[in-house]
Amino acid sequence: MADGFCKAFTIPGFALPSLVARVGARLPQWPHAVALAAGFNAVVRMGLLPGENLALLENRSFLIDVLDTGCRAAFTFRDGRFRPLFSVPDAPDLAFRANLSAFLQIAARQEDPDTLFFKRALSVEGDTELGLVVKNMLDAVEWPRFPGMAAPPLIRR
Amino acid sequence: MPHCKIPELVCPAGSLPALKAAVDNGADTVYFGYRNDTNARNFAGLNFDRKAMVEGVAYAHARGRHVLLAINTFPQPGREADWHAAIDGAADLGADAVILADVGLLDYARSRHPGLRLHLSVQGSATSYEAVNFACREFGVRRAVLPRVLTLAQVERVIRNTLAEIEVFCFGSLCVMNEGRCWLSSYATGESPNTLGACSPARFVKWEKKPGRMDTRLNGILIDRYDDREPAGYPTLCKGRFEVNGATYYALEEPVSLNALELLPEIARIGVAAVKIEGRQRSPAYVAQATRTWRAALDALGEGPEGFTVRPAWRAELGKLAEGAQVTLGAYDRPWR
Numbered sequence: 001m002a003d004g005f006c007k008a009f010t011i012p013g014f015a016l017p018s019l020v021a022r023v024g025a026r027l028p029q030w031p032h033a034v035a036l037a038a039g040f041n042a043v044v045r046m047g048l049l050p051g052e053n054l055a056l057l058e059n060r061s062f063l064i065d066v067l068d069t070g071c072r073a074a075f076t077f078r079d080g081r082f083r084p085l086f087s088v089p090d091a092p093d094l095a096f097r098a099n100l101s102a103f104l105q106i107a108a109r110q111e112d113p114d115t116l117f118f119k120r121a122l123s124v125e126g127d128t129e130l131g132l133v134v135k136n137m138l139d140a141v142e143w144p145r146f147p148g149m150a151a152p153p154l155i156r157r
Numbered sequence: 158m159p160h161c162k163i164p165e166l167v168c169p170a171g172s173l174p175a176l177k178a179a180v181d182n183g184a185d186t187v188y189f190g191y192r193n194d195t196n197a198r199n200f201a202g203l204n205f206d207r208k209a210m211v212e213g214v215a216y217a218h219a220r221g222r223h224v225l226l227a228i229n230t231f232p233q234p235g236r237e238a239d240w241h242a243a244i245d246g247a248a249d250l251g252a253d254a255v256i257l258a259d260v261g262l263l264d265y266a267r268s269r270h271p272g273l274r275l276h277l278s279v280q281g282s283a284t285s286y287e288a289v290n291f292a293c294r295e296f297g298v299r300r301a302v303l304p305r306v307l308t309l310a311q312v313e314r315v316i317r318n319t320l321a322e323i324e325v326f327c328f329g330s331l332c333v334m335n336e337g338r339c340w341l342s343s344y345a346t347g348e349s350p351n352t353l354g355a356c357s358p359a360r361f362v363k364w365e366k367k368p369g370r371m372d373t374r375l376n377g378i379l380i381d382r383y384d385d386r387e388p389a390g391y392p393t394l395c396k397g398r399f400e401v402n403g404a405t406y407y408a409l410e411e412p413v414s415l416n417a418l419e420l421l422p423e424i425a426r427i428g429v430a431a432v433k434i435e436g437r438q439r440s441p442a443y444v445a446q447a448t449r450t451w452r453a454a455l456d457a458l459g460e461g462p463e464g465f466t467v468r469p470a471w472r473a474e475l476g477k478l479a480e481g482a483q484v485t486l487g488a489y490d491r492p493w494r
């Protein structure tokens with residue numbers, strides 16, 4: 001049963017038509033940043049990110065650039081909270097660029113970021129060590145297991 | 158048909174979720190290390206603090222699996238106490254064995270913790286049965302991990318002439334230059350696997366996106382340039398492309414990964430005790446996929462080696478995970494030696 005459930009949630013690799021990115025890029029970008037920062041802050045509040053690693057993020061700027069939707073979210077980490085940046089910095093300390101499907105696959109722990117990087121489906125620019133800190137920090141998060149859900153669902157396909 | 162023993166599957170973990178993924182997907186044994194330079198995979202944010210170790214060991218042991226603690230760098234002069242503390246911690250933790258490379262540490266572990274099982278790390282570079290037997294005789298080493306430079310015939314020769322269990326790498330990125338004793342990373346950055354615990358430490362690495370291509374620099378040295386469609390690899394000097402006598406090519410090593418799946422029946426036949434997957438720097442998703450695939454292959458082998466064939470799905474799954482998306486049998490079937 002778990003098998004069927006998880007298979008249904010396998011995220012395929014896809015790229016949205018370029019029109020989406022052209023339209024998406026014209027929309028205001030800050031709502032994504034606000035939503036993302038709020039999501040990360042919820043994770044911080046749950047104590048899922050270790051403080052020693054969070055300290056390494058202090059005052060650094062991050063950009064998540066979703067290529068095929070044209071959405072870009074910039075944020076920073078200050079005084080224990082992620083905060084959206086309302087204008088995208090020219091040279092963020094760290095930028096992750098990928099299509100939506102790749103970000104979803106990483107978020108679901110379905111694909112390894114190194115695999116996507118080797119395939120050139122994910123690009124990392126800026127401070128490489130900071131990138132590694134972020135990657136390893138997210139990898140180490142023990143997502144709470146919700147009742148009725150067997151395990152981190154996408155790991156046991 | 159002679160009975161062959163199915164090798165133990167040894168899987169990497171750089172985090173607690175990776176350890177659990179390995180156990181859940183069929184690892185017999187998981188190896189991991191401390192979050193410091195006693196560990197040859199000492200990357201920012203990776204590895205285990207004490208709390209995660211305790212939980213990881215409990216998780217594995219509750220499911221009847223083993224855990225190995227890798228303390229596989231060489232102590233820095235004047236700081237031996239840090240490495241000794243790491244070994245004491247492993248004994249405390251109830252690790253099933255420690256993986257050590259340095260003879261001084263082997264000696265320390267042997268005399269201080271006689272009950273602690275010792276494995277000789279690949280970094281110990283024992284390539285002959287004489288070297289393996291020396292480690293057994295002097296330090297009571299029970300298992301040796303052979304460097305990825307031997308052919309299978311050479312591996313077999315070691316096995317026939319030692320009482321130690323032999324473990325070999327079966328999958329993952331290759332580091333071939335004398336198993337981590339190479340000077341390339343030190344040359345470029347002043348830091349290497351055996352000093353700081355990392356080859357090509359991330360703070361020296363720059364990926365530069367330019368129109369149509371990506372440049373990789375290690376401490377300012379251009380080590381590779383990929384066009385947009387080319388697969389990329391880790392920024393290690395050995396796998397860079399350099400201009401030599403007017404030609405630009407992989408002058409030191411091709412950026413290929415090891416995948417010994419096809420050799421599995423032969424590996425089992427010659428009596429390899431354990432096969433090891435590389436990749437403690439990778440994510441839980443990699444560990445899950447690689448472990449699951451090798452578990453399936455080992456289980457298929459258990460049904461009888463004569464019927465064993467490599468399924469295309471296994472090949473595809475492992476090929477996808479490999480660095481540079483290329484696989485090789487490594488040195489195992491190399492004609493020259």
Ligand code: SF4
Pocket residue numbers: 331332333334337338339340341342350356357393394395396
């Ligand atoms: S440069 Fe290559 S061979 Fe040398 S230590 Fe690094 S990965 Fe190994």
